[in-house]
Amino acid sequence: MANYSTNEFKSGLKVLLEGDPCSIVENEFVKPGKGQAFNRVRLKNLKTGRVWERTFKSGESLEGADVMEYEMEYMYSDGEYWHFMKTDDSYEQIAADKEAVSEGIQWLKDNSRCTVTLWNDVPILVVAPNFVDLDIVETDPGLKGDTATGGSKPATLSTGAVVKVPLFINIGESIRVDTRTGEYQGRSKSA
Amino acid sequence: MPTWPVLKARAKMLAAIRQFFEARSVTEVSTPSLSRSGTFDAQLASFEVSDQTDKLFLQTSPEYALKRALAVYGEAIFEITPAFRRGDQGSQHNPEFTMLEWYRPSFSLSDLMAEVVGLLNALPEPPDIWGARRADVPVYSFRAVFEARFGANPNEAALSSLWQWVQETGAEVTHLEPHDDDQFRSDCLDFLFLEVIQPNLADLFFLTEFPRCQAALAEIDPGTDTAQRFELYWQGTELANGYLELRDPAAILSRHALMATARVNRGLPSIAFDTAFAEASALMPACAGVALGIDRLVMVWCQAKTLAEVQLFPWPNH
Numbered sequence: 001m002a003n004y005s006t007n008e009f010k011s012g013l014k015v016l017l018e019g020d021p022c023s024i025v026e027n028e029f030v031k032p033g034k035g036q037a038f039n040r041v042r043l044k045n046l047k048t049g050r051v052w053e054r055t056f057k058s059g060e061s062l063e064g065a066d067v068m069e070y071e072m073e074y075m076y077s078d079g080e081y082w083h084f085m086k087t088d089d090s091y092e093q094i095a096a097d098k099e100a101v102s103e104g105i106q107w108l109k110d111n112s113r114c115t116v117t118l119w120n121d122v123p124i125l126v127v128a129p130n131f132v133d134l135d136i137v138e139t140d141p142g143l144k145g146d147t148a149t150g151g152s153k154p155a156t157l158s159t160g161a162v163v164k165v166p167l168f169i170n171i172g173e174s175i176r177v178d179t180r181t182g183e184y185q186g187r188s189k190s191a
Numbered sequence: 192m193p194t195w196p197v198l199k200a201r202a203k204m205l206a207a208i209r210q211f212f213e214a215r216s217v218t219e220v221s222t223p224s225l226s227r228s229g230t231f232d233a234q235l236a237s238f239e240v241s242d243q244t245d246k247l248f249l250q251t252s253p254e255y256a257l258k259r260a261l262a263v264y265g266e267a268i269f270e271i272t273p274a275f276r277r278g279d280q281g282s283q284h285n286p287e288f289t290m291l292e293w294y295r296p297s298f299s300l301s302d303l304m305a306e307v308v309g310l311l312n313a314l315p316e317p318p319d320i321w322g323a324r325r326a327d328v329p330v331y332s333f334r335a336v337f338e339a340r341f342g343a344n345p346n347e348a349a350l351s352s353l354w355q356w357v358q359e360t361g362a363e364v365t366h367l368e369p370h371d372d373d374q375f376r377s378d379c380l381d382f383l384f385l386e387v388i389q390p391n392l393a394d395l396f397f398l399t400e401f402p403r404c405q406a407a408l409a410e411i412d413p414g415t416d417t418a419q420r421f422e423l424y425w426q427g428t429e430l431a432n433g434y435l436e437l438r439d440p441a442a443i444l445s446r447h448a449l450m451a452t453a454r455v456n457r458g459l460p461s462i463a464f465d466t467a468f469a470e471a472s473a474l475m476p477a478c479a480g481v482a483l484g485i486d487r488l489v490m491v492w493c494q495a496k497t498l499a500e501v502q503l504f505p506w507p508n509h
Contacts (some may be wrong), residue, residue: 029279030281032382032384032385032429034377035381035382035430036366037279055363057365141214
C-alpha cells in the first residue's frame with residue numbers, strides 16, 4: 001500500500017498505526033506562532049472501534065491499510081463463526097470470528113443487513129444498521145394504561161440483546177432500537 | 192474558493208488599511224520577495240530558489256528587509272506583501288499568504304496594540320463579535336495565565352515538569368521529542384497554552400509577557416523578565432504578532448546561536464547569520480513592529496472558517 005503524509009490525511013482515509021488498521025476521523029494542522037508545527041489527528045481503531053487523539057510531526061507519513069467495507073446479509077452462526085453474504089449478487093460468503101462480530105451481532109437477526117469491514121480480506125468489524133426492529137421474547141407483564149409514568153423495565157429481544165423499555169410494552173411486540181446507544185425508540189411502525 | 196462578496200470585502204479592507212496608514216503618515220514600501228538570506232527561526236522553513244549561481248530564499252516575512260529600510264530612512268513604514276512558508280498547510284495555513292507588516296519609530300508595545308485596535312476599527316462592515324468588543328479587547332499575560340494554571344514560572348519550570356504536563360493533556364503526543372534546549376521549552380509551552388489555557392480564554396484577546404524562550408526578535412523587559420511581544424488571537428487563530436524590536440546586534444547574534452543549536456538538535460539545515468540584517472538592526476530607531484495575516488483577517492471578518500473560503504486558488508489544488 002501507498003504511504004500517506006500528514007497533509008494527505010483526510011476523513012475516511014485508512015492507515016496502519018502500530019499494526020492496527022485505523023480510519024482518520026479528523027486532521028488539523030496546528031502551528032503556534034513560532035513553534036513546532038504538528039497535526040492533531042483523531043483516529044478510529046477499526047478493530048476496537050476506539051477513537052483517540054494523537055499528534056504527529058507535520059510531514060510524517062503512515063502506511064495505507066487495505067480496508068474495505070461491504071454491505072452484507074447475516075446468515076447464521078455455527079457457534080464458532082458467524083456467516084455473512086455479500087448483497088451485490090455475487091453470493092460471496094465470509095465467516096467472521098467472535099472478535100469481529102463483538103458488539104454488533106446482538107442486533108442482527110437472520111437475513112438482516114449490516115456493514116462488514118474487511119482488512120486484508122479478513123473481517124474485523126460488523127456494524128448493525130443505526131436502527132433495527134426486533135421482537136421481544138421476554139419481559140415482565142405490561143401494565144395496562146400506564147403510558148404516563150415514564151418508568152422502564154428490562155426486555156430481552158429475539159437476538160438475545162437486553163434493552164430498557166417502557167412499562168406498557170409486552171412480550172411478542174416488535175420495537176425499534178438505536179444500536180449506537182442501545183436505546184428503545186418506540187414500537188415498530190410495521191408491526 | 193471565495194465568493195464574489197468575499198473578494199469585494201477583501202478589496203474594501205485593503206483600501207481601508209491603506210487609507211488608515213495614509214492618514215497617519217505611515218508610508219507604503221515594497222521589499223523583494225527573493226532574498227539571499229533565509230530566516231534563522233528554527234520553526235520556519237523557507238522555499239529555496241536557484242538562479243544557477245546562487246541560492247535564494249522566498250521571504251517568510253518582510254521583517255529583515257523592512258528593518259534594513261528602517262535603518263536607512265528611520266521613518267514609519269508598512270508593506271502588504273506575499274510571504275512564503277514551506278510546509279505550512281491546513282485550514283488556517285497556506286504556504287503562500289498575504290502579510291501586512293508595519294513599524295512605528297518611538298512607539299511602545301502598548302501604543303502599537305492600540306493602533307492594531309484602531310486599524311480594525313477602521314475596517315468596513317465589522318462582524319458582530321468585533322462590534323461588541325472593539326473598545327475592550329482583553330489583554331492576558333502569558334506569564335500570569337501560565338502561573339495561574341500550572342503554578343510555575345514559564346521561564347523557570349523544569350523541562351521534565353513541562354514534558355510531564357504535556358503528556359497529561361489527554362492527547363497522545365508524538366510530534367515532540369525531549370531536547371535540552373530553549374526550543375523544546377518553547378514547544379512545550381506552546382502546546383500547553385493551546386491545549387489547556389487558550390480554551391478557557393475569551394475568543395478575542397491580546398497575549399503579552401511571553402517567556403524569554405519565545406522572545407524571537409523582541410526586547411526583554413528586565414522588570415518582568417518577559418519578552419516585549421504581543422499576539423492577537425481571534426477564535427483560536429493567531430492574527431497578529433508584534434514586538435518592541437530588538438536592536439542590539441550582540442543579542443541578535445546570541446538569539447541566532449540558540450536557534451542554530453535548535454536546528455542542529457533537530458537535524459534541520461543550518462542558516463548563515465545575516466550580518467547585514469544585524470548591523471541594520473543597530474541603526475534602526477527604537478521602534479515597535481507588527482505583522483498581521485491579511486487572509487486570516489478577511490476570514491474572521493467575513494465569518495469564514497477556513498482560508499480556502501477567502502483565498503484564490505489555495506494549495507494544494509491551485
